[in-house]
Amino acid sequence: MDDLKAKYLGQIAEAGDESALEAIRVAAVGKKGEVALKMRELGKMTPEERQVTGPALNALKDEINSALAAKKSALADAALDERLRTEWLDVTLPTRSRRQGSIHPISQATEELTAIFAELGFSVAEGPRIEDDWYNFDALNIPGHHPARAEMDTFYMHRAEGDDRPPHVLRTHTSPVQIRSMEKQGAPIRVICPGGVYRADYDQTHTPMFHQVEGLAIDKDISMANLKWVLEEFVKAFFEVDDVELRFRASHFPFTEPSAEVDIRCSWDNGQLKIGEGDDWMEILGSGMVHPKVIAAGGIDPEVYQGFAFGIGIDRLAMLKYGIPDLRAFFDSDLRWLRHYGFAALDMPNLHGGLSR
Ligand code: PHE
Numbered sequence: 308m309d310d311l312k313a314k315y316l317g318q319i320a321e322a323g324d325e326s327a328l329e330a331i332r333v334a335a336v337g338k339k340g341e342v343a344l345k346m347r348e349l350g351k352m353t354p355e356e357r358q359v360t361g362p363a364l365n366a367l368k369d370e371i372n373s374a375l376a377a378k379k380s381a382l383a384d385a386a387l388d389e390r391l392r393t394e395w396l397d398v399t400l401p402t403r404s405r406r407q408g409s410i411h412p413i414s415q416a417t418e419e420l421t422a423i424f425a426e427l428g429f430s431v432a433e434g435p436r437i438e439d440d441w442y443n444f445d446a447l448n449i450p451g452h453h454p455a456r457a458e459m460d461t462f463y464m465h466r467a468e469g470d471d472r473p474p475h476v477l478r479t480h481t482s483p484v485q486i487r488s489m490e491k492q493g494a495p496i497r498v499i500c501p502g503g504v505y506r507a508d509y510d511q512t513h514t515p516m517f518h519q520v521e522g523l524a525i526d527k528d529i530s531m532a533n534l535k536w537v538l539e540e541f542v543k544a545f546f547e548v549d550d551v552e553l554r555f556r557a558s559h560f561p562f563t564e565p566s567a568e569v570d571i572r573c574s575w576d577n578g579q580l581k582i583g584e585g586d587d588w589m590e591i592l593g594s595g596m597v598h599p600k601v602i603a604a605g606g607i608d609p610e611v612y613q614g615f616a617f618g619i620g621i622d623r624l625a626m627l628k629y630g631i632p633d634l635r636a637f638f639d640s641d642l643r644w645l646r647h648y649g650f651a652a653l654d655m656p657n658l659h660g661g662l663s664r
Contacts, residue, residue, distance in 0.1 A: 328382070409649025412629055416622075418656045419662045420501070423658065424520075427541070432499070448600045459506055460507040461507075478505065480519060481618055484500035484502070486601070494611075496526075496614075498522075501521075501621065514634050514638055517622045521617070522617045522618075522619070524537070525612050525613070531565070553572075563594065563601075563616060566594070570589060570590050572587070592619040594616065597615065602614070625637075
């Protein structure tokens with residue numbers, strides 16, 4: 308037994324990897340291993356011999372097993388040490404000196420407005436761009452025959468032949484995320500929902516894909532005054548000015564009542580777009596008090612809760628803030644344009660650092 312012990316403990320100590328260890332285990336303490344064979348001999352022994360040899364064999368088996376386990380973890384430690392020694396990175400190396408790309412003005416504007424609304428207590432919610440007809444229209448109080456469906460120049464997805472469910476749409480606005488957020492979170496709720504939206508439209512200030520940020524605040528004591536304050540605070544912070552001239556126009560949306568559209572004073576001089584001066588107005592957002600039917604569609608009781616919503620055109624904000632006259636250039640992927648209007652990648656917008664320096 309001492310020979311067996313010396314032999315196997317020696318082999319274990321020498322083993323260089325896990326498969327060698329496994330071979331030793333099978334030969335020593337496996338079902339047909341040497342220790343098992345010795346155990347079989349117990350039957351031929353006298354009871355007195357058995358009383359001594361049995362426990363000794365068990366002890367031997369235990370000792371070999373724990374030597375195997377110890378060696379196995381020592382091998383794993385050594386392998387890890389080896390990896391740590393060979394796979395290292397010098398994190399103090401300087402970054403590549405050539406600037407490779409830039410942050411698109413829309414991404415920049417989105418980061419900026421997210422920072423501003425975060426400060427006002429709004430969190431970010433998202434929804435799909437391929438949207439269910441119900442979320443994009445019906446839940447927002449736009450039934451099938453409603454003229455708003457036609458006004459939106461909707462892109463419809465195909466349905467298979469014979470499938471007469473309403474087709475999915477490319478969402479025409481971020482308002483469906485109001486419904487999805489209410490369903491998910493209930494009330495009270497304060498969210499913004501930035502993202503891409505689609506409408507068949509194309510000129511200097513319209514592209515078939517553009518970006519909106521939806522805002523939604525639902526609670527027990529929210530009024531139009533809160534909406535106006537939030538929008539003014541937002542616009543001042545976004546344009547980094549103490550005063551901007553906004554024009555609130557009574558308007559109509561099926562999903563808000565009352566509704567207001569907001570324009571911002573601007574001018575177009577020789578193709579230069581400027582905010583805050585001149586005789587022109589650019590519409591930047593639609594807003595209003597959320598219609599009770601919409602609150603109910605979101606699963607919230609409109610008898611108890613009310614709130615405001617708004618939808619702002621992000622691309623237009625970016626055009627105005629950075630003086631970019633043609634919206635179509637946003638989506639041309641022209642590197643010269645991107646280098647001129649893009650932002651440094653590590654320039655994360657925040658309120659205390661100045662949003663866009
Ligand atoms: N969804 C509207 C649009 O795209 C904007 C809007 C959002 C208006 C929320 C009111 C409230 O024009």
